[in-house]
Amino acid sequence: MTFSLHGIGASKGIAIGQVSLVERSQLEVREYTVAPAWVEAEVARYQRAVDDAKEQVRRLRQRLPRHLFSQVGAFIDVHLLMLEDDAIAGAPVRRIRERFCNAEWALKLERDALVAAFEAIDDAYLRARRDDVEHAVGRVQQILAEQVSAQISNTEGTQAPPRPAVDTARHAGRVVCADDLTPADTVLMQYQGVLAFVTEYGGPNSHTAILARSLRLPAVVGLHSGLQYLRDGDEVIVDGRHGVVLVAPGGRAIDYYRSRQDQIARHHAVRRKLLRTPCVTLDGERIGLQANVELGKDIADATQVNADGVGLYRTEFMFMNRAEPPGEAEQFHAYRAVVDAMNGAPVTIRTLDLGADKQVDGVRPGAPEAANPALGLRAVRLCLREPGLFKAQLRAIARVSAYGRVRMMVPMVAVVEELLQVHSMLQQCREELATEGVAFDANMPVGAMIEVPAAAICADLFARNSDFLSIGTNDLIQYTIAIDRIDDEVNYLYDPLNPAVLRLVQGVIKAGHSAGIPVAMCGEMAGDSRYTRLLLGLGLKEFSVQPNALLEVKQVIVNAHVGRLRKLVQRVMRAHKPASRKALVAQLNQPA
Ligand code: PEP
């Protein structure tokens, strides 16, 4: 029977394929007793599962593309260590022998004991280790579940059938369906050849959703209890634009969505013709169109679409999926690779924006968990609290500024003092480098991201202390409307057209221009072509967008007449009623 599940479209595109359910070690584990004569067979079964898990992890490591090594390699190593540790390799074996229980149950008991121990210690660093335990245990449980139990076969008096080969690329070519995925999970998925993903929780502006768009993976989030209706291997169609998952689709539906896939491919082909077209509006305004990058592969995508530069380099992704943060040298080489690849075009390196939904291991071991992480020690706040960590990054950025047109951008500033502190730490780093005889560009522009309402309201103050401003609408919307961007329950309020948001955006653009500095926008609003004309009419001249949205936005820009848009946008800004504002935006989006 065909039926549809509805969530929030988080990354457009259509995928047709089979479901791969990820149950994050929540596999239901049954307990049963193993006859004494079969205990050693059960032990052997367990040990084979652990060996298979290690083999899976080793193969993942071998197949890891070089550019992902810094992001993922250390994470994989931690998993391998976990699988070799006595807690997984030895203790469950002893439990099987002592309790005459099945392998799954022995592993579950060990996992429960480990998790209880971690929770008792109440240490954030160890809690992160607990997640590693969950991942490693989940992998072994998954393999055990896939095996045909020799013990059950024995009780039925039959020969144990051969174990199925372990599927090392379980998600390849499939639609991953999970309760939730972290940005780190999503990074790992990209090299597993996943077709699309569907999650129960999460908002369309979470970092996980942003990554999905950057990876061109169709994604639907916030499906609520939809996952219970899906089974591993079900045929589904994922419509990432409309947030629909069609389960067991019939032939006509498949034909329809295949024709939509062809249509999307044709649109891409048409847009590729714009590659060499200058990004100039019909009335002659040159608009800057830069790229947002977070993963190594985005750089190639950015150059392929002829981006004017990198307007946002999210450096924190280099810190994910590893036990220790990268040091100055590793960061310098990573930044240098981006600067070299951009071949003289500007590269805006954003200082670390860790915290909230981007939690990583090893940065603040022992720190208590915040009750409201989005309002807590995030981004520049965390950097200023951890000067050792921050200085390594500032030195790496300063050093790389000697090799290209590097700009540095500070996220989440709420008070000007934070910006001034960053300036002073950067100055210290430059003095150290000068003493060491290391080259840097003393005139590297330093800008502020405007993504907290306090900064937007006082944009003139920030403008006076910055070389440029960049509006981060993802957070600006979150903090202005007081809605957690990863919470699908309040996603209905997440509206870039909210008048409060539009007034703040307009104010920031004006403040920057009055101070004579460039103002860019690098939040997702900049890459959504439904808002391009509105932003042009508000006076925005620099957009930084995901590489795969760049040509779509360019298509709108080169067909827009800014002079006419300005007048219409004034009407949008004056509209009292939501319906009339929407109607005016629709009017605005009619081609000139
Ligand atoms: C933003 O908040 O708009 C932004 C670009 O930063 P991030 O999405 O990484 O928080």
Ligand code: MG
């Ligand atoms: Mg932000």
